[in-house]
Amino acid sequence: MSANISEASSTSRQLLSESPNMDEADRQQAICDYIQTRILPELEDDTVASPIELVAHTVRAMIKPTPLLAEIPQLLTYLGHVEYVRCVFMRHLRKMKRLDHQIRANKGKVRVDPRNSYPPDEVEDIPLTRAERDYIEGILNKDAETRLAYRRVVSEFSLLHAWETWCSPKHAELDAVLKIYFPLESLWGAEVAGIEDQYLFHQGLNGSERYALLQAAGSLLMLLSKYGKEKKIKLAPKPSSEAFRTRYALELDIDELVETTMRYVNEVQENIARVESILEEEA
Numbered sequence: 001m002s003a004n005i006s007e008a009s010s011t012s013r014q015l016l017s018e019s020p021n022m023d024e025a026d027r028q029q030a031i032c033d034y035i036q037t038r039i040l041p042e043l044e045d046d047t048v049a050s051p052i053e054l055v056a057h058t059v060r061a062m063i064k065p066t067p068l069l070a071e072i073p074q075l076l077t078y079l080g081h082v083e084y085v086r087c088v089f090m091r092h093l094r095k096m097k098r099l100d101h102q103i104r105a106n107k108g109k110v111r112v113d114p115r116n117s118y119p120p121d122e123v124e125d126i127p128l129t130r131a132e133r134d135y136i137e138g139i140l141n142k143d144a145e146t147r148l149a150y151r152r153v154v155s156e157f158s159l160l161h162a163w164e165t166w167c168s169p170k171h172a173e174l175d176a177v178l179k180i181y182f183p184l185e186s187l188w189g190a191e192v193a194g195i196e197d198q199y200l201f202h203q204g205l206n207g208s209e210r211y212a213l214l215q216a217a218g219s220l221l222m223l224l225s226k227y228g229k230e231k232k233i234k235l236a237p238k239p240s241s242e243a244f245r246t247r248y249a250l251e252l253d254i255d256e257l258v259e260t261t262m263r264y265v266n267e268v269q270e271n272i273a274r275v276e277s278i279l280e281e282e283a
Contacts, residue, residue: 055081056269063258072161076154079261080200083150086268087204090143093136093275096128103127132278139271149264151209154201155216156257158182162220163250169240182217184210223248 055078062068062075104127128136158181166174179188183195183202196202205213227248230236237243 052082052085052269052272055085056265059265060262063261067157067160067254067258069161069164072157076157076201077199079150079154079157079265080203082265082268083147084200084203085272086146086150089268089272089275090140093140097133097136097140100128100133128278135274135278139275146264146267149260151212153257153261153264155213156252157261159216159220159250160252160254160257163223163252166220166224167240167245167248171239178217178220182213184214184217186214187217219251223250 059075059078059082062071062078067075162174162177162181165171165177179192180195180199183192185192196205227236237247
């Protein structure tokens with residue numbers, strides 16, 4: 001493990017520990033500042049996964065007991081970080097699996113221990129145990145399912161924030177918000193070109209994920225269309241009123257969204273911790 005990761009892990013533990021000289025609000029602000037200045041800027045190196053403890057802790061704090069709507073843009077960035085680390089982790093797991101297969105097939109002639117391929121390190125030839133292989137295989141088999149959960153969480157938080165913007169006194173900002181969260185050329189044309197690359201939570205989108213994003217946007221666009229029609233015949237309530245929120249309510253189960261987010265973040269953190277413990281057992 002590199003010195004930078006070790007240092008970051010130590011700082012993470014310090015920030016997460018209770019301090020008699022810092023109240024919870026100040027501690028949470030210190031955590032956010034550290035993530036913004038020391039963790040997110042270092043995501044360029046694909047060979048090393050940065051510590052996830054602080055980001056996972058902050059995500060949980062942002063959504064429990066209820067999501068802090070004003071912080072959804074930052075929340076999405078942090079979720080994007082979790083997914084980035086997970087993707088790096090999955091690539092290393094696939095490498096561990098290949099190396100383990102080579103070691104067992106060649107009876108110890110491969111000079112890399114799969115346990116130490118995350119990050120890579122040359123040591124003696126020790127194959128994974130059956131339990132370790134089964135655990136890693138289980139994580140790999142759930143890759144698509146976990147990615148789907150992540151994309152659902154991102155889409156629904158994006159939808160929630162866009163809807164809340166529409167229902168608020170800042171409803172004039174809705175167009176800009178929609179283009180950030182749903183940067184689809186089929187909706188906006190060339191004016192959204194390049195937006196995907198600017199936001200971590202859009203990283204790695206494929207065709208089916210863009211289609212799912214379009215479907216998510218569609219639920220809000222239908223409400224906008226309904227409002228436009230009713231406004232013409234003077235049936236629409238005043239924007240930002242409670243009657244407006246009720247008439248154009250978004251069909252989204254926030255409690256379920258929070259639970260899905262918690263499961264996703266906890267699963268990623270627990271899987272990384274378990275594999276790291278496997279690596280440490282033979283270090």
